[in-house]
Amino acid sequence: GxxxxxxxxxxxxxxxxxxxxxxxxxxxxxxxxxxYVQYPGEGLQLLLKATKADDxxxxxxxxxxxxxETTSFHLEKGSVQVSDSAVYFCALSPNGDMRFGAGTRLTxxx
Amino acid sequence: DxxxxxxxxxxxxxxxxxxxxxxxxxxxxxxxxxxxxxxDQGLQFLIQYYNGEERAKGNILERFSAQQFPDLHSELNxxxxxxxxxxxxxxxxxxxxxxxEAFFGQGTRLTxx
Numbered sequence: 001g002x003x004x005x006x007x008x009x010x011x012x013x014x015x016x017x018x019x020x021x022x023x024x025x026x027x028x029x030x031x032x033x034x035x036y037v038q039y040p041g042e043g044l045q046l047l048l049k050a051t052k053a054d055d056x057x058x059x060x061x062x063x064x065x066x067x068x069e070t071t072s073f074h075l076e077k078g079s080v081q082v083s084d085s086a087v088y089f090c091a092l093s094p095n096g097d098m099r100f101g102a103g104t105r106l107t108x109x110x
Numbered sequence: 111d112x113x114x115x116x117x118x119x120x121x122x123x124x125x126x127x128x129x130x131x132x133x134x135x136x137x138x139x140x141x142x143x144x145x146x147x148x149x150d151q152g153l154q155f156l157i158q159y160y161n162g163e164e165r166a167k168g169n170i171l172e173r174f175s176a177q178q179f180p181d182l183h184s185e186l187n188x189x190x191x192x193x194x195x196x197x198x199x200x201x202x203x204x205x206x207x208x209x210x211e212a213f214f215g216q217g218t219r220l221t222x223x
Contacts, residue, residue: 032210103153
């Protein structure tokens with residue numbers, strides 16, 4: 001079936017540290033891949049997406065590259081801020097049916 | 111504003127009761143998803159509807175049911191409620207297509223006492 005597996009948290013970093021949250025997927029065909037973010041007390045919102053192999057999605061300093069050979073879509077940010085503290089979800093959509101990973105909680109300390 | 115509306119925002123009810131959560135998708139979106147998010151837990155996929163028909167079912171309890179109406183709004187019915195059903199329930203909608211993302215509502219926080 002179609003699924004995503006992302007690294008379990010929680011992840012705690014100091015401000016300006018480098019962030020990587022791993023995400024791998026299993027899918028038939030060529031799904032679109034997404035990262036969503038959930039800030040405290042809010043719903044999920046789209047952070048970035050990539051629709052085909054080698055595409056790089058980017059937004060707010062976050063990046064993720066669609067790697068077909070390793071079936072991965074790792075989220076990275078070069079310098080995190082306290083305001084990036086949130087839960088991050090990897091997701092795929094092989095044919096319009098969204099499936100999410102379990103989420104990774106990130107806490108950034110000043 | 112995502113365009114997805116969920117009501118009510120908060121709900122407090124007693125064990126054994128039944129509640130109905132409502133979701134209005136973005137205009138034109140045919141797919142509606144329901145998710146449960148418990149404290150410190152990830153997003154549990156419950157069920158998906160597409161244009162009125164059930165499309166996929168996840169970890170949805172038999173005490174829970176959902177439907178999507180001709181106007182595309184959806185309702186999630188939770189019955190014989192237990193303390194462990196306390197959670198945030200999210201609705202999301204998407205247009206059909208391989209590159210489309212889902213848009214989430216703000217959620218309904220259900221507290222069972």
